[in-house]
Amino acid sequence: MSDEGNCTITEVLKKPFPQKDAYGAIAMPVYANAAFEFETAEDMEAAFLGKNGKHTYTRISNPTVEAYEQRVEAMSGAKHVMAVASGMAAIANVFMTIASSGANIVTSPHLFGNTFSLFLFTLKEFGVEVRFCNILDISEVNSKIDENTCAVFTEIISNPHLEVANLTALAEIAHKKNVPLVADSTIVPWCAFNSADFGVDIEVVSSTKYISGGATSIGGLILDYQTFDWSHSKRLATLAKTTGKQSFQIKLRTEIGRNMGASIAPQTAYFQNLGLETLALRFNSMSKNCLELARFLKTVPKIESVNYNGLVDNPFYEISCRQFGNTPGAMLTFSLKNRNTCFEFINRLKTIRRATNLFDNKSLVIHPESTIYGTLTPEYKRLVEVPDNLLRLSVGLEDIEDLKADILQALK
């Protein structure tokens, strides 16, 4: 464990490959192949039945992907990790595994755009209901849970609202009603946040963000802490009779994942594996930059408000410190006079880049209302509550003085 948090970077760096490499390569090679060959029909049968740990076909498993998953396990403490093609694939696969027609998901409407759309539009057509509530109001969340609730879902810090739910309290009420807590932890990685300490049962991550390290690739992760008793799940109860707390991972690994087919490419697993090695370094530097920039933005007259949980006067400061330490990631938002001023500001930037994505090494700015939420009808825009004078900034690794100067010149 490092002083900075829970990151076990040493564990990651010293972790051996799943098998000794034939050439002694020190970085896990990219096994860029679809299929694996066998000496005998018997060996092939055993591989297909999962009896000899051998790979058969890359949609199902792959050595480079396996090495990456094992490193994520070492870093996070999760009992089972599955890497998939994107953050959205991670969320979709989780709900394909635990939801069913007639089930409901209790969550906040303040969600990443595609998660909102998956719950409200896509899953609805398969008979799954989303119950939006104020995730900060524990008694309201409690009142929405019933015997058909398949999960309470929350982002650990909502994007772009930057609200911080009390995870321990959410886990407590969910578990009291025998419902798992599923959390999207994309915004704060394991260096500063350990899901299992706060009662999260299943964690999803868009590894496109912090983990890929330099925005090299799209990826997602599903982490199972094996803390939930799946005999209480309508979907998994039968399986749970024989496989207990491993039911989720078994259903996901042996059926849902391979049927949905959103497997991560070995090349992507290679990039993200490299990203893991510098994750703590980048997270700490970006977070420090972000905190300093947030403090600076508060002193700039043309900026109407600044939202960052690391600021002492932020309403979520205390809960944020308790859950994530004093550097809750590198995303902040701020507001200018109106939509027009935001557009003018964006257009004048020279160092900060105009792009979506989070936690690239480069700082990125976006106007969420016109982009991420741009295609929503006015009715749904009111539900997600993203004002049109709000800008989101993902703070990168540039020199902090250059970022300050760029913002000042763009406000002129």
Ligand SMILES: *Cc1c(COP(=O)(O)O)cnc(C)c1O
């Ligand atoms: C980006 C993001 C996602 C989706 O991840 P992709 O890798 O783009 O599919 C989900 N949740 C959060 C909080 C995100 O920021």
